[in-house]
Amino acid sequence: MSDERYYAVPEYDGNPFIAKLPRLKDRKAVFGALQFKPEYSEDECGYPPHYRKHFVLRLTRFFEPVSRHVELAERLDFILRQGYIGRNPLTHDYVRHLQNDFKRTVQKNVYAENLLVVENTATSFSVVGCSGVGKSRAIEKILHQYPQTITHSEPFRLIQVPWLKLDCPHQGSPRQLCKNFFVSIDKILGTEYDRLYGNTRASLDEMLVHMAQVANLHALGLLVIDEIQHLRKSKKSVNASGSDQLLNFLVTLVNTIGVPVVLIGTLSAKAILQKDFRQARRGAGFGSAQWDRYAYDVEWKHIVQRLWKYQWTKTYTPLTPEIEAALYDESQGILDVLVKLVILSQLKVISINEARAQGEEITPELIRRVASEEFKLIQPMIEALRRNDYEAIFQYDDLFDFDEHISTRYSQVAATSRANEYADAPTPELDKLAVLMRVGVSEEEARGILSNLASSTTPNTAMRMIVENPGQDEPKAQQEETKVAGDLRNAFGARPSVYHVLKEQGVISCPLIDFKVGE
Known part of the structure; x- marks a missing residue:
């Protein structure tokens, strides 16, 4: 004993x-x-x-296992158990959760308002790191320390799902992630949620509502989404990018429905999780871990x-x-x-x-x-x-920390530029201008680029916008220049310029090509 x-x-x-x-x-x-x-x-x-x-x-x-694995196991255990505190089936809060689910389903809106107030103890966590360091393997080893299903017969009948791990679809599609969710639940429980809610005619909003409903019905304790960097490939909708739609839903799972979420990805996922402060909070509700190579x-x-x-x-x-x-x-x-x-x-x-x-x-x-x-x-x-x-x-974004490199590069370039090129007192505009000129952009072209950016844009953000949208690196004045009779550019139809077309064909290299993140 x-x-x-x-x-x-x-x-x-x-x-x-x-x-x-x-x-x-x-x-x-x-x-x-x-x-x-x-x-x-x-x-x-x-x-x-x-x-x-x-x-x-x-x-x-x-x-x-080494220290990083043990610390990760402890943290996952924290958020799993803490998330269930606010969803105790023997309290009124659990009943309110189910009633809120019903209202969302009727309205077909996962963000429905005027819902009942419930206690929420769920939080989120993210793990990003170099590809091949063992993030996914460690998560799976830890998750398998818990049963995937638990059957309750007294005082209520319910099949509890303590955890579920999904891979983010390769094209970052929120619809496909929802479908993967229903398929995975069906494999575990023998249900038919994919047939009911995963059909191609259902809208994304409907699928999200039913995904939240199923998560509540089976007391999902922890939702783990791996390969989150695939959201970078998500297609844009009319109102928001696919990554924004999915991240908005995931934060709703945490903040409204009470299901803890863990996001895992390579270093390139940091660009998604840190796109703005609100999204950064989604991945860092209970901290975040960065696993570099050993x-x-x-x-x-x-x-x-x-x-x-x-x-x-x-x-x-x-x-x-x-x-x-x-x-x-x-x-x-x-x-x-x-x-x-x-x-x-x-x-x-x-x-x-x-x-x-x-x-x-x-x-x-x-x-x-x-x-x-x-x-x-x-x-x-x-x-x-x-x-x-x-x-x-820098060419291999799953090995590389983009933010750290750009920050370091900017600091070095801006410092050199202020010391050697500008007699005037340094200003934010001069700093951004120096960064572009140091990577091979002419002063005229650099000023044209900056004229299209908000004055509040930081040098790091400016560099990122140009790297991720290389087709926009020509000044407005050049793009809107009037074409005259006999101008060779007329042969290219409505294209902005010969330069633009030749660059698309790979004849001319973009001056920022060395800074472009590999897809």
Whole structure:
């Protein structure tokens, strides 16, 4: 019998939605629950090569948690349980939530007014970071510590869904996200919500209303949306972009319906979450985490040491400083690349032995050879990270923090410009003008660009608007210039200019091309 003493949290007591969740864990227990050690036996190293190759693939499921994973697990547990406080089915608030759902459904408007006042304890959270550092894998490991469904029979009948994870559609479509929601719920519960509410004739407003209704009916505890950066590709509607529509709905889920929301994405998602203060608050209601690639530090070395234990080669290769350095150099702190590099290195050395009856030692040279042969597609990215070449990294927005780079670049350029080019006292307009001129825009063209921007626009915002809308980088005066008889531009119909057309065809490079974020 366990000697662990049970401590009660008063605000959780008496809430059936919380009572059936797993008991609270300390950090040590969380670490143990997340850790996954592949099955391993030294006897397997004596098996024939074609067997050992399959054993090596067990490393694809390897998971060694570190501090960032434990902190994320704790935070998700906080917002899951806290969100249920305001939706206790034994209180009047839960009934009011259902009545509000009915009003929204009748009005076919998720933002319906004159609803009953209910307590709301839900909040939101976001995780952004470099692609391949393990965000999605960590979230899934944490979520699977909780049951996906809980059946209640007394004092009410209901199937509770503690969590649901969806991937944002590739084109960032809010309609497709709603449909994915209904399909996922149907798979879990065996219902037919997709048939009822996910048909193509339903408007987006109707789908959002029913999505909120289903979330309430099944006491959805946590909605996790991965790959949120796909919203950058969302098509614009008459009144707002698709990303704005979806983010407006998600903040409604949190603030009105009481369902906590977690958003996960690459670094390029920061441009969406920080578009303005209101949207930034949606993703940072309970803070936000940025997961950069691992530094060459204690935690990285700990992961490598744990991973290196699993070798199915005939001869065990000790982990040397040279091997450790080669693994970091070829992966640049990206966890997914590290694991695949270890797997492919073992497969390579086993294959060499199978073909030539040579030894099975893993060397730094072999690791670098495997990286060169197997990771050709990502070599430009790895090389850019290796050199800390921000101009090159800038092409890969899932590896790159756009805001940090533009801020740093602007500070350097503006400071130099004020010191060397302008005798006048620095002003916001001169700062913005300096940024554009330093990246190759002529003074006349730069002044034309700035004349189209609001005076309150910051240098960072100005640069972002130009980067994201390169077709608008010509001054108004040039675009509206009157065409005369015989002017070569007449051959291009209603196009603004020859320059504009040739630039679209790729004949002329945009002076800001080096700053354009890759799609």
